[in-house]
């Protein structure tokens with residue numbers, strides 16, 4: 001910045017000196033026409049310092065001086081020109097004051113000498129001026145060059161600055177890149193260490209792979225052997241499968257034959273059978289008036305005992321003997337009893353309707369026989385039958401049979417049906433009605449539960465016994481005053497053989513059959529007893545009518561016989577338990593029960609046929 005004014009001064013100076021130079025060079029011409037202005041001005045300057053030179057002292061050397069000296073007389077000098085000349089005179093005067101070796105001092109009179117000196121000086125100055133001008137020119141050129149150079153340099157500087165900025169930007173970018181690189185290099189070193197680990201692992205795995213390859217090749221050869229043996233086995237399997245098919249056919253044929261034979265045996269035994277069961281006394285023994293011949297398990301004798309006149313011995317007065325399909329004494333276990341009826345249960349799976357009911361006075365052991373205890377050896381007919389049904393069905397699955405089971409539990413109390421599997425509010429109980437559709441007996445609004453295993457059925461049985469209506473009597477504090485009917489509908493399908501079967505296993509615990517006088521029943525109890533006895537009498541009548549092959553069977557007279565119609569007719573197998581109380585007080589009731597059972601036992605109901613399609 002500080003150099004710029006200097007440059008401009010120089011420029012001014014250069015211009016002024018060149019003007020002066022020009023003026024001086026053109027001076028002779030101007031002198032010739034005697035019109036030059038600037039030399040006059042210079043003369044004016046000189047005049048101010050030196051005494052005026054007379055115009056007559058012109059010479060060749062002094063022509064200029066004379067011309068200079070003649071300047072003022074011309075008079076017309078512009079102010080601007082004067083200033084330029086003053087600058088010029090300054091240049092001219094300076095060497096005069098500071099110049100080199102001084103010339104020998106002239107005498108005051110030696111004006112010519114002095115003029116000559118002056119002229120010499122002037123020439124010197126002119127020479128210097130010329131050389132200065134040249135120098136000046138050179139300098140000007142050099143200045144111009146320098147300026148151009150400077151401009152160039154500045155441009156270069158600018159471009160370099162710009163480049164520097166760019167470099168800085170790039171540097172920053174590079175710094176970022178460097179950071180990135182550092183990161184990458186640290187990652188790289190991490191990766192390298194990982195790579196080393198991986199390399200080690202790879203080596204280990206390669207070794208393992210080699211081992212595995214060897215194993216694989218060994219196993220491949222083993223596999224090839226196995227393939228061969230597999231093919232052999234497959235062939236064997238094929239032939240075995242053919243054998244299995246053949247054996248299945250044989251098995252099915254055998255099963256069909258077994259069913260037929262089984263049914264024949266059941267028919268020979270009678271489609272209605274009666275078993276008598278005498279419950280033990282409280283001490284486990286047997287009362288004197290009941291006699292069970294030891295060698296025979298089919299007869300029972302009821303003997304009327306009277307005290308002798310002395311009162312010391314009992315005299316046997318009247319004897320009533322009865323024969324049944326089987327008589328169980330007080331020691332007979334639940335298992336023994338069930339073994340005798342299990343063949344009938346099998347018939348249910350073969351497609352025959354099976355009905356088993358227990359008849360007897362209150363407390364004679366009907367519920368014990370049919371239901372028994374919930375678990376263990378004292379379980380009764382119903383849980384054991386259910387167990388057998390599911391076990392046998394499972395076995396038959398292997399022969400292509402598929403079974404579906406539907407359970408229902410109904411109670412007949414005072415000639416009214418009650419659903420024992422009903423779980424809703426008691427107030428909302430719907431009315432149940434027995435309907436006969438397609439020769440099948442159904443109950444409207446009754447709960448029919450699909451069951452798939454024994455436990456489900458046992459759960460339903462316990463629900464039913466909870467719901468079962470019981471009423472207190474003087475003879476048995478847990479006496480049931482209603483008939484309970486458990487039904488298991490069984491449907492079997494063997495698609496492979498295109499065979500179907502359908503049957504119902506019906507297990508009935510009848511209400512107590514005691515006489516009215518003995519039970520001392522009154523009011524509601526009397527009504528109950530009338531209904532119970534009415535339905536039991538009708539059961540006897542139905543069985544007799546069936547035995548006599550009467551045209552009219554009074555099924556509809558009571559709800560019990562109407563409900564059991566399907567299980568009591570020709571297409572069914574019926575088993576009746578007559579339960580006897582051994583106490584002497586129950587003699588009359590026992591006799592009644594045995595007479596009723598005997599009547600049933602004498603019945604021969606038509607040949608049963610399986611419900612097969």
Ligand SMILES: Nc1ncnc2c1ncn2[C@@H]1O[C@H](COP(=O)(O)OP(=O)(O)OP(=O)(O)O)[C@@H](O)[C@H]1O
Pocket residue numbers: 278279280330360361362363364365366367368369476478479480481510511512513579
């Ligand atoms: N064979 C038997 N062995 C041992 N105990 C028996 C036998 N039979 C019945 N009992 C017992 O006798 C009592 C009465 O039996 P149960 O309740 O089965 O009579 P019930 O005929 O069903 O009476 P209800 O008609 O009132 O239902 C029960 O305590 C029962 O355990």
